[in-house]
Amino acid sequence: MNHNMRLSIFTKVTPLRLLSVANTRFASIIVMLKRLKLIKRGLQDMVISEEWSSYRLDDTEKANSVKEYILNDDWWDKVTYILSFTRPIYEMIRACDTDKPCLHFVYEMWDSMIEKVKIEIYKKEKCPASQISCFYDVVHHILVA
Incomplete structure (x- = not known):
């Protein structure tokens, strides 16, 4: 949510939005995991897109780490x-x-x-x-x- 370029790429691949959940609410982590499951396909499309490949040059290590998790079936x-x-x-x-x-x-x-x-x-x-x-x-x- 705080990274404009990533958010821009994400909004192009899925109609659903990320959530900003306050830590003070109960089960905020569960709410976030539920949302991640809902937007799984969009996240996967995002990290395999050409735009992601060109964006990742800013911080290759983090971008590769994110991509690895998003595409990992075990995760x-x-x-x-x-x-x-x-x-x-x-x-x-x-x-x-x-x-x-x-x-x-x-x-x-x-x-x-x-x-x-x-x-x-x-x-x-x-x-x-x-x-x-x-x-x-x-x-x-x-x-x-």
């Missing part, structure tokens, strides 16, 4: 995974982020959220629910705390 898989197991957490926080009384919903939503997080983590790790997942244990401990 996008990690973004997808992060979004998949944080989605239930995000949805619960969103549901509770209201001025209306909602404490009576929290207990029911809590169990559902924990189960959905577990399912996503175990699916990624390709292990049965009876097996112990160190990552899930860490996430569960954080959620309980």
